[in-house]
Amino acid sequence: MKKRALITGITGQDGSYLADYLLGLGYEVWGLVRRTSLDPMLRLGELTKHTGMHINYGNLRDSGTLRFALEESKPDEIYNLAAQSDVGISFKCPDETMEINYHGLGRLVHEAVRVRPDVRIYQASTSEMFGKTKPPQNELSSFQPVSPYGEAKLLAHEHFVKGYREKHGLFICSGILFNHESPHRGEHFVTRKITISLSKIKLGMQDSFSLGNLEAKRDWGFAGDYIKAMHLMLGRKTPADYVISTGISHTVREFVEAAARALGINLSWSGSGLDEVARDDKGKVILTINKEYYRPNEVHHLMGDSTKARTELGWSPEVTFDGLAEMMAKADYERLSKLR
Ligand code: NAP
Ligand code: GDD
Secondary structure (H helix, E strand, O other): OOOEEEEEEEOOOHHOOOOOHHHHHOOOOEEOOOOOOOOOOOOHHHHHHHOOOEEOOOOOOOOHHHHHHHHHHHOOOOEEEEOOOOOOHHHOOOOHHHHHHHHHHHHHHHHEEEHOOEEEEEEEEEEEOOHHHOOEEEEOOOOOOHHHHHHHHHHHHHHHHHHHHHHOOOEEEEEOOOEEEOEEEEEEEEOHHHHHHHHHHHHOOOOEEEEOOOOOOEEEEEEHHHHHHHHHHHHOOOOOOEEOOOOOOOHHHHHHHHHHHHHOOOOEEOOOOOOOOOOOOOOEEEEOOOHHOOOOOOOOOOOOOHHHHHHHHHHOOOOOOOHHOOOOOOHHHHHOOOOO
């Protein structure tokens, strides 16, 4: 019998990589897809034609659709990747964020245990839950979230992951993943915004772009490496939570520099604060600072210690920071040069 996996958030960055990976392992993959006005299947591409791939229309806000998807897919494993995943937007839409990221997991778990009490569930928790906690952060560090997104994810982790595991014996675990990126990354996250903007500038399709806080530090890895850890967690004898990270952090400024290098753009910085700019080799301003992109409250430094995952799961990341910036910059450059 083929193993069956249900992935919520299958149309997102991680969902697309995970579906591909599990299909490659011989799984039957079921994806929960919400109805949108534009084609939500773009990232899945040819995978939608795979005989092992099935789609259920549904929404984490709607228990009935979850029950139907669970009854139809009868999954051995559930990967709950669906979320309002934009931290900046969560300050503007806190209720929506709580509704999907916290109550959504509650609905899913409640329905899942009725359909299949021995199911294994992966919850997409996040380093954003650490918030102000000093790095390096690991499974024993305290949580001090500063955004509605981080708060909703922390509540989901405490109430539904730890709660159902400890009180009801459910196999459910949190992957506390640090930032991970790829050419499939949403276009409003900072790395992808940078690689798209620099590619357009290089191709003469755009003059300049703006960013917010350049000094925030993140521990950036490659999504294709991180989804493997999700699968490894559900293959353990007993459920546990794991930090997944590279252990190395860089500033947003360093990501701009790495992506520019990959595209052969020589940057020079001048000015400071909101007046800082970056120029290209010809002295043209290509990057300015806009306070609109600063957040009401910022997580300044995330850097994970993933010793537990490396030891117990045998997991480690393969793509380096420079390799990631180059992969993303080149993918955008090639895609956009065909469009031009
Ligand atoms: P993403 O690209 O933004 O994808 C989010 C997915 O959730 C999309 O498929 C989206 O569907 C779906 N979704 C949103 N609201 C929904 C709802 N009400 N019902 C059903 N589906 C809904 O996010 P990602 O980067 O792949 O991240 C995957 C998960 O990991 C998220 O839970 C995120 O919070 C968490 N996480 C991500 C990172 C990271 O650095 N990427 C780090 C830590 C944790 P549409 O296509 O219709 O929008
Ligand atoms: N998005 C964005 N846009 N961020 C900017 C910009 C900008 O123009 N300028 C500076 N930044 C800074 C943000 O203030 C933040 O400090 C950093 O760049 C990273 O922002 P994002 O790429 O939006 O990611 P994030 O760290 O807030 O959240 C991502 O990682 C979390 C894990 O720590 C998301 O993927 C979350 O879903 C995930 O949980």
